[in-house]
Amino acid sequence: MDEEILSDFLVEASELVDQLNEQLVELEQSPTDADLLNAVFRGFHTVKGGAGFLGITPLVEVCHRAENVFDKIRNGDVSYDAVAADVILRAFDVISDSIEALNAGERDLPENDPQLLAELDQLTKGTAAEPVLEQPVPQAAEPVKDVSLQLPEGVDPDGEITDDEFEALLNQRDFLLSDGDQSNASSQSADVSLVLPEGVDPDGDITDDEFEALLNQRDQLQQSPAAQAASSTVELKLPEGVDPDGEITDDEFEALLNQRDLMLHEDDAFEVPPVKSAQPASAPAAPAARATQAAAPKSNSASAPKPPAKSNPESTVRVDTRRLDEIMNLVGELVLVRNRLLTLRGSSGSSEEISNAVGNLDHVTTDLQASVMKTRMQPVKKVFGRFPRVVRDLARKLGKKIDLELKGEETDLDKNLVEALADPLVHLVRNSVDHGVEMPQDRIAAGKPETGQVILAAEQEGDHILLSITDDGKGMDPDVLRRKAVEKGLMDEVAANQLDDKSAFELILSAGFSTAEQISDISGRGVGMDVVKNMITKLNGSIDIHSVLGQGTQISIRVPLTLAILPTLMVAFGEDSYAIPLTSVQEIFDYDASKTNKIDGQRMVRLRDKSIPLFFLDEWLSPGSSKESYDDDKVVIVSIGNQRAGLVVDQVNGQEEVVIKPLGVMLKKLSGYAGATITGNGNIALILDLPGVIQRFQY
Amino acid sequence: MQVSGSRGLVNNVSIMNDMDEEDFMGPSVRCVMFALENETYGIQVSKIREVLRVGQIRSVPGANRQVLGVINVRGVIVTVVDTRIMFDMMPKEIDDLSRIIIVELDDERTVGMLVDFVMEVKDIPEKKFEALSSTKDNASRHIQGIAHYQDSVIILVDVDTIFANHE
Numbered sequence: 001m002d003e004e005i006l007s008d009f010l011v012e013a014s015e016l017v018d019q020l021n022e023q024l025v026e027l028e029q030s031p032t033d034a035d036l037l038n039a040v041f042r043g044f045h046t047v048k049g050g051a052g053f054l055g056i057t058p059l060v061e062v063c064h065r066a067e068n069v070f071d072k073i074r075n076g077d078v079s080y081d082a083v084a085a086d087v088i089l090r091a092f093d094v095i096s097d098s099i100e101a102l103n104a105g106e107r108d109l110p111e112n113d114p115q116l117l118a119e120l121d122q123l124t125k126g127t128a129a130e131p132v133l134e135q136p137v138p139q140a141a142e143p144v145k146d147v148s149l150q151l152p153e154g155v156d157p158d159g160e161i162t163d164d165e166f167e168a169l170l171n172q173r174d175f176l177l178s179d180g181d182q183s184n185a186s187s188q189s190a191d192v193s194l195v196l197p198e199g200v201d202p203d204g205d206i207t208d209d210e211f212e213a214l215l216n217q218r219d220q221l222q223q224s225p226a227a228q229a230a231s232s233t234v235e236l237k238l239p240e241g242v243d244p245d246g247e248i249t250d251d252e253f254e255a256l257l258n259q260r261d262l263m264l265h266e267d268d269a270f271e272v273p274p275v276k277s278a279q280p281a282s283a284p285a286a287p288a289a290r291a292t293q294a295a296a297p298k299s300n301s302a303s304a305p306k307p308p309a310k311s312n313p314e315s316t317v318r319v320d321t322r323r324l325d326e327i328m329n330l331v332g333e334l335v336l337v338r339n340r341l342l343t344l345r346g347s348s349g350s351s352e353e354i355s356n357a358v359g360n361l362d363h364v365t366t367d368l369q370a371s372v373m374k375t376r377m378q379p380v381k382k383v384f385g386r387f388p389r390v391v392r393d394l395a396r397k398l399g400k401k402i403d404l405e406l407k408g409e410e411t412d413l414d415k416n417l418v419e420a421l422a423d424p425l426v427h428l429v430r431n432s433v434d435h436g437v438e439m440p441q442d443r444i445a446a447g448k449p450e451t452g453q454v455i456l457a458a459e460q461e462g463d464h465i466l467l468s469i470t471d472d473g474k475g476m477d478p479d480v481l482r483r484k485a486v487e488k489g490l491m492d493e494v495a496a497n498q499l500d501d502k503s504a505f506e507l508i509l510s511a512g513f514s515t516a517e518q519i520s521d522i523s524g525r526g527v528g529m530d531v532v533k534n535m536i537t538k539l540n541g542s543i544d545i546h547s548v549l550g551q552g553t554q555i556s557i558r559v560p561l562t563l564a565i566l567p568t569l570m571v572a573f574g575e576d577s578y579a580i581p582l583t584s585v586q587e588i589f590d591y592d593a594s595k596t597n598k599i600d601g602q603r604m605v606r607l608r609d610k611s612i613p614l615f616f617l618d619e620w621l622s623p624g625s626s627k628e629s630y631d632d633d634k635v636v637i638v639s640i641g642n643q644r645a646g647l648v649v650d651q652v653n654g655q656e657e658v659v660i661k662p663l664g665v666m667l668k669k670l671s672g673y674a675g676a677t678i679t680g681n682g683n684i685a686l687i688l689d690l691p692g693v694i695q696r697f698q699y
Numbered sequence: 700m701q702v703s704g705s706r707g708l709v710n711n712v713s714i715m716n717d718m719d720e721e722d723f724m725g726p727s728v729r730c731v732m733f734a735l736e737n738e739t740y741g742i743q744v745s746k747i748r749e750v751l752r753v754g755q756i757r758s759v760p761g762a763n764r765q766v767l768g769v770i771n772v773r774g775v776i777v778t779v780v781d782t783r784i785m786f787d788m789m790p791k792e793i794d795d796l797s798r799i800i801i802v803e804l805d806d807e808r809t810v811g812m813l814v815d816f817v818m819e820v821k822d823i824p825e826k827k828f829e830a831l832s833s834t835k836d837n838a839s840r841h842i843q844g845i846a847h848y849q850d851s852v853i854i855l856v857d858v859d860t861i862f863a864n865h866e
Contacts, residue, residue, distance in 0.1 A: 576758070621760045664778035665810040665862055666766055667759055676757075676769060676776045684757040684771055696761075 009050040010103055011316070016043045017096050018385050024085070024092060025388035031073075031080040041070040047095060058109045059098045065120035066091045072124055082396075087119045089389070317415055319375045327375070330368040337361045377412035380458045380465070383422050384409050387429055387456055394433045401440050401450055402433060407457035413465050413561055420539055421467070421559065424532040428469045428555055429456065431529075436473030436553055446550065448472065464558050472552040476545075478504035485510075505545040509533040537640075540566060540583045566677075570656050570685065571636065571649040573622045577685040579658055579677060580647070584638040584690050588652055591633040605635060605646050612637065614646045615697045620672070640690045647693070656680070660687060672696050727822040732853065733800065733814040736788050740814075740854045741823065741846075748801045748809060750817050753793050767813060772801060779811035785861060786841065791815065802858050810862060823848050828855060 020043045027036050048063035066088060072078040080088075094116065098109050340357045384406050395402040437443075437452030444450055455470040481504045482496040490510060499507075508529050536543050541559035560567070560583075568579035569588075596605050596614065604611040614635065635646045658677035663670070663686075674689035730741035731750070751772070756779055758768040767779045779799055783790050796816035803809050828844040843857035 661774075661776045663759070664769065664776055665804065665808050666778050666780065667762055667769070670759070670762055672761060673759070678771050678774065678776075682771070683755070684769055684776065686757070686759065 006054055006102070009054060010099060013047050013050060013099050014103070016047055017092075017099055018382070019043060020092060021096070021389050022385045024089060025392050027080055028082070028085050028392070034074065037070060037074040037080075041067060041074060044070060044095075047099075056098070056102070056109060058112050059095060061112050061117060062091050062094050062098075062120070065117060065124065066095075068124045069120060078123060084123055087116070087123055089393075090116055091120055317375065317378075323371065323375055327368065327371045330364055330371060333364045334361075334368065337364055373414075374412075376415050378415050378418045379409060380411045380413055380418065380421075380467075381409040382418050383425060384456060384458070386422075386426070390426060390429060391433055391454060394430060398434065399439065400433065400437055400452060402437055402452045402454055405453065405455045407455060408459045411458040411460055411465060413458075413559075417465075417539060417559060417561075420535065421557075424535045424557070425456075425467065425469070427529075427532050428557075429454065432469055432471040432473065432553070432555075436471035436475075438474050442474075446474075460561070461558070464560055467557040467559070468554055470552065470554040475549040475551050475553055476505055476508070476547040477549050481505065481507045502545070505547055508545070509543065537584075540581055542583060565657055566660050566687070567655060567657050568677075568687065569636065570653040570679070571617075571634075571647075572651045572653055573618055574650065576621065577653065577679065577683065578617075578621070578649075579656070579685050579687045580636060580638065581674070581687070581690070582655060584640060586637045586639055586644070588634055588636050591630045591635050591648055593629075593631065607637065607646075610644075612644050612646050614648055615693065616648045617693070618648070618650065620693075620696060638690055640694055643694070645690075645694055658685070658687065725824060725826050727824045728828070728855075729820060729822050730853070730855065731800065731820055732818040733798070733816065734818060735783055735786065735815050736791075738854060739818070739851055740856050741821070742800065742802065742856050742858060744820060746802050746858050748803050751799045751801060751811070753797045753799055753813065770799070770811060772809075772811075775809070777801065777809050777811050779813055782812045782814050785812075804859065804862055808862075812858075821848075821853075823853060823855075 020040060023036055023040050023043065027033065027040060030036065044063045044067040048060055048067060051059035051063060069078065069084070069088065073080050073084075078084065094112065101109060337357060337360050341354075341361070344354055344357060387406065388404055391402055391404040394400075432454050437454065438446070438448075440450045443452060453472045455468070457466075457468045457470070459466050478499075478501040482499060485491050485499075485504075485507050486493050486496050490507070509532075510530055533543055536557055536559065539559050541557055544556040544558070545553070546556070547553040566579070567582040569582050569585050571578050571580060596603050597611065598604075599611065603614045603616075605614050616630070630648055633648050633650055634652045635648055636652065637644060637646050656679065658679070660675045661677055662668070662675050663673060667673070671692040672689055672695075673692065674687045676684050676686050679685050728741075729744040731744055731747055732739055732741050734740070751770075754770060756768040756770055759766060762768075765780045765784045767781050769776050770779055771777075781790055793813070797813060798817045799811040799813055800817065801809055801811050823846050827846040827848045829846070830844050841856055841861045843855040843860075846853045846855065
């Protein structure tokens with residue numbers, strides 16, 4: 001039953017983790033930003049809440065401690081320095097990995113590294129070691145374990161759960177969440193109690209209103225003495241609330257809940273169930289659970305066997321309801337137009353009426369297409385979000401100082417593209433940091449500012465997205481590249497010397513070409529630039545390299561806005577038309593037999609002092625119609641990776657933007673085709689897959 | 700339903716008889732009947748999305764011999780196979796009676812089967828089907844069973860198996 005809740009949790013948690021990833025690095029730049037601190041605190045808190053409800057104990061343990069640390073930090077007791085950041089980021093990685101593992105269908109998370117937990121606890125203690133610290137962490141951790149035992153009991157493996165049971169569980173979770181707040185309060189007050197060891201009145205004569213006001217105050221980081229005193233009161237009072245005796249009144253408890261709701265204001269769903277009856281119900285279970293504490297996480301997984309999650313969160317997309325309304329509206333319009341056309345068909349209306357209706361249809365479908373496309377669009381921020389962290393970690397490891405600037409994060413592009421671009425971009429950014437930006441001392445020696453700059457930018461350029469990675473590092477030396485190309489046997493010296501600088505830079509995109517003098521574990525890990533190039537080509541994109549020695553490098557990637565629509569060059573053999581992806585097409589000219597040579601059984605065409613292999617597509621596409629002469633044919637020069645080829649075709653029919661449709665049964669594995677499309681005149685055109693075409697002719 | 704023999708014996712209690720007959724015949728399979736080379740074939744209705752007249756079929760060079768090409772069915776590209784070639788028969792020219800039966804293999808995969816002509820939809824009692832006893836295994840792997848029903852032999856085609864080996 002909780003698979004559904006789990007998958008909801010995972011979607012939410014993944015988003016939070018993405019946010020946290022960015023916020024944590026940002027926080028290092030401005031460690032005292034109260035809004036940011038609160039946001040981070042809430043992030044951990046919300047993940048903990050969900051994980052606690054689902055009984056994912058290891059996740060709760062880490063989140064809880066991280067949350068404690070941030071509570072300290074926002075109260076100014078601990079500062080978020082690089083050391084703290086390292087520990088927190090490690091904790092964050094554990095959380096991020098756990099979410100990923102859960103997404104992948106894993107249900108038994110490994111136990112946490114005790115070292116990490118201890119370091120987090122150490123951070124919570126800060127510099128002052130107080131004797132009064134009443135082990136706030138174990139206290140908080142235990143009730144959480146209780147839940148992991150309790151849930152499986154309530155949650156019958158059969159999946160039939162009554163409303164009452166469910167409510168009890170919800171209450172339990174509420175109880176726990178508020179408990180989380182309490183332990184924050186208690187750990188926080190532990191510091192305070194050094195200052196006011198005896199000023200704490202255990203009886204806690206304080207009204208609910210005052211109490212709530214104080215809690216709010218605490219939230220707003222107002223560190224007045226009154227708040228401190230109050231929080232010590234809270235410390236003594238709240239742990240009692242968790243006590244099985246349950247001496248906390250309903251009102252007080254509700255105040256706590258309200259406070260929690262302030263933090264969790266987004267999840268309204270859980271606000272509803274009243275907490276009153278839950279207290280006695282969930283509290284007595286605690287001691288019993290403690291007895292079997294150690295076995296708790298295991299019994300959880302044993303008693304409630306969970307099927308692996310089938311739904312991959314990446315296969316879902318969140319769409320603004322306004323966008324959906326817009327689409328619904330347009331579909332309504334579409335139905336109206338259809339009805340009009342149907343009536344016209346019956347009454348054989350005037351041609352003017354028909355052309356009006358068709359015009360209307362044209363508008364509606366165009367708008368509808370645009371609206372549906374928008375639902376697939378996501379801001380590029382989703383990819384960019386991970387880079388501050390990547391750059392920070394790398395720079396720290398390499399001992400470099402680097403500022404990463406992100407531009408145009410709100411640019412929208414197709415969801416599939418967002419995912420497909422992630423890996424190539426990570427590689428390029430790593431390259432910039434590793435090979436581009438110099439060590440601080442070298443930069444100073446070269447008269448540059450000590451801190452290097454990497455700019456990651458996105459902008460829309462017509463129907464393309466332009467992504468660029470710019471660094472102000474040492475740039476590339478085209479002569480070194482030429483020399484390397486010769487050393488690696490990619491070309492002879494004469495050919496290498498003929499390369500202009502731009503072509504020389506493009507050498508780094510060739511397979512087996514690594515410019516790093518020594519391969520570091522950062523850039524030399526598997527993905528070469530040739531792989532990046534291939535991935536971009538697959539997206540019908542292109543890479544452009546610009547570099548000035550001593551001043552820096554800029555790598556630009558151009559990809560279409562969407563993968564669904566492909567600009568193509570339409571070619572034909574008789575009646576049958578074929579589409580060639582336009583990004584690969586370089587030039588078109590008339591076939592001239594006198595400019596061709598047959599070299600080693602392969603016909604080649606001479607083009608500006610280069611010989612390019614020719615492939616006569618009719619041999620494959622219209623077999624049997626062997627032609628005497630190709631004189632009226634055209635040659636389409638295409639580039640595939642670093643290779644160029646000339647395709648000989650009957651006719652060239654111009655450009656057309658096509659919607660790619662997959663080929664059906666028995667044709668999926670046929671090489672040479674990327675799919676099919678329906679052309680403007682209603683015919684089917686086959687889309688050629690150039691690497692497949694070349695392969696067909698070469699083997 | 701008409702089954703000779705049993706009806707003659709209990710002619711005077713016809714209502715009872717019908718019920719008995721239902722019980723006797725048990726569940727039935729609803730099939731679309733089509734013809735290939737003078738034989739009658741059947742495909743379960745639940746597998747069929749629609750039956751189309753033959754329009755323009757776009758050939759796909761390099762594809763298997765059985766594949767005639769692809770057609771556009773309301774924006775979806777569907778492969779069309781020549782059922783005759785699949786069943787090891789000689790191909791025949793497409794004429795006015797030729798039809799393409801669009802078969803749903805699963806939620807995502809559909810395929811069109813070109814047949815000589817489509818006849819009607821019939822309910823065939825399950826009990827009438829029997830496994831094929833012939834051992835000419837290559838041809839019979841598309842055949843789920845045969846039924847002797849209403850003076851004709853109906854060959855029930857197992858579409859899942861036909862296309863299982865062709866991905």
